[in-house]
Amino acid sequence: MSNGLMYISDMGLVDANKKEEGMQDYKAVMEFIGQKEREERLNRICSLIKRPYTIQAQKPHTGFLYISDNMTDIKNIIIPARDLTKPKIVLTAHYDNFPGSLGYNDNASGISALLSIQEIIPDNCEIVFTDYEEKGALGASLYLEKSEEGSILFNINLDIISIGEYIFQEKYSQYKYSIKTPEADKFYSCQNIPCNDSHAFSCASVSSILIISNNHDDEYSLVNNVWHYQHNGVYDNNLDKLSEKSIDKVVSLTLEIIKINS
Secondary structure (H helix, E strand, O other): OOOOOEEEEOOEEEEHHHOOOOOHHHHHHHHHHOOOOHHHHHHHHHHOOOOOOEEEEEOOOOOOOOOOOOOOOEEEEEEOOOOOOOOEEEEEEEOOOOOOOOOHHHHHHHHHHHHHOOOOOOOOEEEEEEOOHHHOOHHHHHHHHHOOOOOEEEEEEEOOOOOOOEEEEEEEOOOOOOOOOOOHHHOEEOOOOOOOHHHHHHHOOOOEEEEEEEOOOOHHHHHHHHHHOOOOOOOOOOHHHOOHHHHHHHHHHHHHHHHHOO
């Protein structure tokens, strides 16, 4: 990692140069916010935020998918961009869990990655921890509904990023803004990843890139892993099977994408 990057450690920040090999900080955060009820996860994420933030809350309406009468308010956590004079790069990771899952890889891994860079991203970057992704990207839909047209340059969506060290990308709505990415040998391409927050951005005509990891280098096993391993406890309920090096690699790629598009 580049010099100066800050990590979460023991629920505080430490300099990257003092961090021991093994990158235990990501797993500490994943354990801290995983396996908790939704409201407790929200509170714990907020306790790790080192910048001003807001909670965006609203009951879902008929414009969203998969709503039900007993569904509680959608609650997104937003760390606003400091510079609102130009279009934002929006970084997202959902914080809700699939039913019955402890949510370590899906998606405390993405949350831990964004928390680690919250203080070093450029001023036109905004972080959003989205709610109810597993219910049809409801949190992302709410965020986009409340965003002014033209205020978002593009979205980087981190989801399921701590299995293996093969990093995949799927791009959406590139006709609106063509997201520049690092050289091909750092990324594998994939298509048709099941419903995720990038779909919501695409439906709003906002360019998005989904970043996801896998323990094999082919997209067929990736889709299979998403469906058959993430949501049945094989990986999502076992921290020992997850790779902090994978998260670290995704963090580096995320910062590189921001840099080459700025």
